[in-house]
Every structure is written in C-alpha cells, then in structure tokens.
Amino acid sequence: MNDALDALSSHDPTWLDEEHARLMRGTRGDLPWSKHTAHRLDAATRATLATVWRARADAERRSAPIFATWLVDLTGAGADARVLSVTARAVLDEVRHAELFEDLARAYGAPERAPSTALPVMPDDPEVPLRWQAAREALSLSVVAETFSLAMLHALRDAAGDPLVRAVLARVVGDESLHARLGWTLLAQWIPHDDGLRAYLAAHAPSVLADYVAMVFGDPEALPDEAYDARLAAHGVLPQRTLWTLFETVYRTLWRPTFVRWGATLPEGVPRRSAQRGA
Numbered sequence: 001m002n003d004a005l006d007a008l009s010s011h012d013p014t015w016l017d018e019e020h021a022r023l024m025r026g027t028r029g030d031l032p033w034s035k036h037t038a039h040r041l042d043a044a045t046r047a048t049l050a051t052v053w054r055a056r057a058d059a060e061r062r063s064a065p066i067f068a069t070w071l072v073d074l075t076g077a078g079a080d081a082r083v084l085s086v087t088a089r090a091v092l093d094e095v096r097h098a099e100l101f102e103d104l105a106r107a108y109g110a111p112e113r114a115p116s117t118a119l120p121v122m123p124d125d126p127e128v129p130l131r132w133q134a135a136r137e138a139l140s141l142s143v144v145a146e147t148f149s150l151a152m153l154h155a156l157r158d159a160a161g162d163p164l165v166r167a168v169l170a171r172v173v174g175d176e177s178l179h180a181r182l183g184w185t186l187l188a189q190w191i192p193h194d195d196g197l198r199a200y201l202a203a204h205a206p207s208v209l210a211d212y213v214a215m216v217f218g219d220p221e222a223l224p225d226e227a228y229d230a231r232l233a234a235h236g237v238l239p240q241r242t243l244w245t246l247f248e249t250v251y252r253t254l255w256r257p258t259f260v261r262w263g264a265t266l267p268e269g270v271p272r273r274s275a276q277r278g279a
C-alpha cells in the first residue's frame with residue numbers, strides 16, 4: 001500500500017513510456033523497418049512522401065477524439081457493451097495509426113515538431129434524441145469515412161511495392177475494416193425498429209456524403225491532373241483522381257443502393273455541397 005502511494009509522489013514518468021509502448025505494440029511490433037527502401041529515392045520524392053505521411057498521421061490523430069466523442073454519445077444512446085468496447089478500442093487504434101504514420105513520415109525525413117493540436121468538429125443536434133445523433137455519427141464516421149478509408153488503404157496497399165509501407169498499410173487496413181463494420185452493424189440493428197430514425201438518416205445521407213467529399217477532395221472537378229508515379233505508388237501514394245474514381249465506385253455499388261433502400265433520394269453521381277445548397 002505504501003509503495004503504491006509512494007509511486008504517486010515520485011513523479012517518475014518511466015511507467016508512462018512502458019505503458020505507452022505496451023499499448024502501441026499491437027500495431028508497431030514486428031514490422032519490417034529494415035526493409036524500407038526510402039534511401040533509394042531522390043530527396044524531392046522523399047520530401048513529398050514525408051509531407052503526405054505526416055498529413056495522414058495528423059488525420060489519424062484527429063480520428064481518436066472523433067471515436068471518443070462518439071463513445072460518449074453511444075453511451076447516452078444506450079448502446080450495449082460490445083459496441084462500447086469496440087468503439088473504445090477504435091480510439092486506441094487511431095492513436096496507434098497516428099504513431100505509425102508519424103514514424104513513417106520521419107523515416108522519409110520529416111522534421112521533428114510538436115504534436116498537432118487540431119480537433120475535429122462534431123456538432124450536437126439538440127432537436128433529436130441522442131440515439132439518432134449517435135446513429136448519424138455512425139453514418140458519417142463509420143459507414144462513410146471509415147468505409148472509404150478501408151477501400152482507399154486497400155488500393156494503396158495493393159499498389160505499394162515497398163515492403164515496409166505494404167506491411168504498415170496491411171496492418172492499418174485490418175483495424176479500419178472493424179471501424180467500418182461497427183457502424184454498418186449498429187445501423188442494421190437500430191434501423192429496422194425505428195422508422196423515424198431510418199427517415200432521419202435517409203434525409204441526412206446526401207449532405208453527409210457531400211460534406212465528406214468537400215473535406216477529402218475539395219472540388220473533385222478541380223483535382224490536379226497528376227500522372228501515375230510508380231515511385232510514389234510504391235510508397236503508398238496514388239493520384240487524387242484515382243482515389244476519386246474509387247470513391248465514385250463505392251458510391252455506386254454500396255452507399256447509393258443502401259441509402260436508397262432507407263428512402264434517401266440520391267442522384268446517379270456523387271452528391272456535392274453546391275448541389276445540396278440548391279445553388
């Protein structure tokens with residue numbers, strides 16, 4: 001007992017290093033770091049890759065508080081413990097992904113810097129029951145964002161020739177597929193018992209898609225006409241237009257048919273923000 005209390009006042013941070021290392025091990029352990037081929041690239045290509053992987057690390061870091069906020073809303077919505085435990089796991093997964101991608105960014109030469117302080121925006125909707133709000137978050141976070149993340153990381157992994165990048169992407173794909181399934185499973189359980197919720201989600205589906213497109217692609221028509229670059233592809237980077245084509249495929253084959261079944265009115269092509277505003 002005294003030892004335990006003494007430890008509190010010793011201010012020794014070693015335990016924090018050890019516990020952090022233990023929690024990160026699931027993602028960081030036994031990856032083939034020695035097989036990384038970054039040293040074969042020219043400096044400009046390495047700098048491009050450092051920038052891309054650092055931006056991805058920051059996006060992963062922002063995903064942790066998104067899942068943490070969703071965990072709060074799911075708890076208030078009465079989600080069962082299985083849903084809460086997997087959501088809590090996802091918070092930790094995203095911290096792991098951020099660490100992993102930051103390690104990669106540094107391996108390409110990204111400079112040291114303080115951690116990003118960017119926070120996500122997850123607005124409350126006081127007009128609807130918390131269960132509906134948690135379901136709308138399932139739609140935007142899991143059914144749209146994590147599902148596209150899963151499709152994109154699959155494509156990046158398939159194109160990646162570098163053994164380390166391929167292994168990193170394969171590991172993250174495994175986690176993202178659980179994050180995506182969580183939302184699909186939850187909505188499949190909730191929607192059949194709540195016509196009001198189904199109509200609410202159907203009404204929100206177009207704007208959820210349009211907001212995600214604006215966040216990830218900006219204006220898809222204005223994407224740069226980059227040529228496929230085999231060196232970048234080998235290290236996990238494909239042209240934005242290739243990813244946009246992938247997004248359109250997921251829309252056509254998965255999201256649109258599902259949301260139309262819920263009662264949504266959706267155009268043939270992916271909804272855009274300007275169209276949503278009736279411009």
Ligand SMILES: [Fe+2]
Pocket residue numbers: 060063093094097172176
């Ligand atoms: Fe992630």
Ligand SMILES: [Fe+2]
Pocket residue numbers: 063094146149175176179
């Ligand atoms: Fe995720």
